[in-house]
Amino acid sequence: MALPKEYVNQMRELLGEEAEDFLASYAEPKKTAIRLNGLKIESTGFGEKEAVDKPSAGQSFVAGRDPVPWAAGAYYTDKTERPGKHPYYYAGLYYIQEPSAMLPAELLDPQPGQRVLDLCAAPGGKSTQLAAKLRGTGLLVTNDLATERTKALAKNIERAGIGCAVVTNESPAKLAAAFGATFDRVLVDAPCSGEGMFRKDEDMVRQWDADAPARYAAMQDEIMLEAAKMVAPGGRLAYSTCTFSPVENEGTIARFLAAHPDFEIVATESPAAWGFAPGRPEWLTPEEAAALGPDRTARLADTIRLWPHRVRGEGHFAALLERAAPSGMAVSGASPESEPAGAAAAESRKAGGKTGGASFKDPKPGKRTTAVRRGAEAAGRGRSKGFDDRTGGESDTIARYEAFLRESLPGWKPPGTIRIKGDHVYAVSEPAGSMQGLRLVREGWLLGLSTRHRFEPSQALAMGLKPHQAALSLQLAGESEDAIRYLKGETLQPEPAKVTGLNGEPADKRGWTLVCLDGCPLGWGRWDGATLKNELLPGWRQV
Incomplete structure (x- = not known):
């Protein structure tokens, strides 16, 4: 790889004897990984202890x-x-993510029931990681300023089956004005010069210039200024980049801390065995160090650097900050209401001895924030057939929606508040603040829409359900022929005994059927007793 000469010289000056190992890493293949979706693995066998006789x-x-x-x-x-071609990907069972990029959400470690903001979220990898930790409770506001990128963000939120999410397309300043200091956890995965992307995308090499770090640092300062306004007292803010430039990493944190004395760096365990390296306070400019002071400057060593010659990843920088709570203010973690979800998360992490699920702990835990708030179980953005087929009456929409629930999802209760917009039905989580005037890509979980003749459930609803919640379901296996045919949009003719009811026995009825892959929903079909009509939307099909 032909790296810019000025970049090479800068890294040699910074890293000294270590520079040659760092530069040699660019000759190695990029590192790739998948991360299992903690919201879905319980029903599929991914999170079970290994079965010697017959693994799932x-x-x-x-x-x-x-x-x-x-x-x-x-x-x-x-x-x-x-x-990205495996049927499990289409079922939302995992997200394809660069290994280093998984660190910030692990550091932030939101608890079930908390309110979380992912400020620069597209395409959504870190948001799906945060949502899995919320276990379907609380609220996740996931935002990106780039309109086109929010389309991929919303699609990934839906595929992951996230229900407690609001997707916005706004500037940090507009969000700060709307929400105020209401979030327990805020993630800023900041736009940066992308030096850690060089192996992944050679266009980033061609676009790099010596002035890029300073330009991005100015942008990062503005974003962090607004992000700080949205962190609740006692709350936490994680900052990360995929670049190596000191001015965008330690420098950004130093400038932020100098301007915000109520924030401090949280020290976390950074196992040397994993290749983690400390932040480098000595790389600050004299002006940055003077403004911050010697004691707080030294704390920059508690930030984390991932270098591509030390870890199996492309490289990252991450810092965890905590906002002080006023004296006497009562702050706490998740309340007992969230413990069942927390237990599920613990079970997921229990497999961590086998799956590598490390839990980051504070050597000296700081204060935790606010109790559990009501949330949702699944989420989505989707567009069913008949989108513009207006009924002209909200009462008709409600009646058709309720009839669908009685027939197809008996006993299931949607989370949050039901909101009708035209013919569309949403389940909306409790907002963190006023969303009036914000550009909302998705204000909640789109459950479906009412056409002239019936209620049509959305793809987003299917992705957030559990197989046992549907009156009719069809289980398909792995990479079976029927699974591939369904993903390509074809009609299926399964054996009637394979279409089952709530009790798992062969069904004796017809109607909307939840099509599942090894226990995880793929989408809808309509069963007539002999044929399953494929209702998978074109944008969700395998190509």
Whole structure:
């Protein structure tokens, strides 16, 4: 790889004797990985203890893979693999993510029931990671300023089956004005010069210039200024970049801390065995160090650097900050209401001894924030047929929606508040503040829409359900022929005995059917007793 000469000289000056090992890493293949979706693995066998006699389909899929040590349920993939083509990807069972990029969400470690903001979220990898930790509770606001990128963000939120999410397309300043200091956890994965992307995308090499770090640092300062306004007292803010430039990393944190005396760096365990390296306070400019002061400058060593010659990843910088709570203010972690979800998360991490699910702990835990707030179980953005087929009456929409629930999802209760917009039905989580005037890509979980003749459930609803919640379901296996045919949009003719009811017995009715892959929903079909009409939307099909 032909690296810019000025960049090479800068890295040699910074790293000294270590520079040649760093530069040699650019001759190696990029590192890739998948991260299992903690919201879905319980029903698929991915999170079960290994069965010696007959491993589950999930266990077979991850068997033999090396775990990413700093992320729960994450595994390295081989360069010859195409994980984006496997049916499990379409079922939202995993997210394809660069290994280093998994670190910030692990550091932030939101608890069930908390309010979380991912400020620069597209395409959504860190948001899906944060949502899995919320276990379907609380609230996740996931935002990106680039309109086109929010389309991929919303699609990934839906595929992951996230229900407690609001997707916005706004500037940090507009969000700060709307929400105020209401979030327990805020993640800023900042736009940066992208030096850690060089192996992944050679266009980043061609676009780099010597002035890029300073330009991005100015942008990062503005973003962090607004992000700070949204962190609740006692709350936490994680900052990360995929670049190596000191001015965008230690420098950004130093400038932020100098301007915000109520924030401090949280020290976390950074196992040397994983290749983690400390931040470098000596790389600050004299002006930055003077403004921060010697004691707080020294704390920059508690930030984390991932170098591509030390870890199996492309490289990252991450810092965890905590906002002080006023004296006497009562702050706490998740309340007992969230313990069942927390237990599920613990069970998922229990497999971590096998899956590499590391849990980052504070050597000296700081104060935790606010109790559990009501949330949702699944989420989405989707567009069913008949989108513009207006009924002209909200009462008709409600009646058709309720009839669908009685027939197809008996006993299931949607989370949050039901909101009708035209013919569309949403389940909306409790907002963190006023969303009036914000550009909302998705204000909640789109459950479906009412046409002239019936209620049509959305793809987003399917992705957030559990198989046992549907009156009719069809289970498909792994990479079976029927699974591939369904993903391509074809009609299926399964054996009638394979379409089952709530009790798992062969069904004696017809109607909307939840099509599942090894226990995880793929989408809808309509069963007539002999044929399953494929209702998978074109944008969700395998191509």
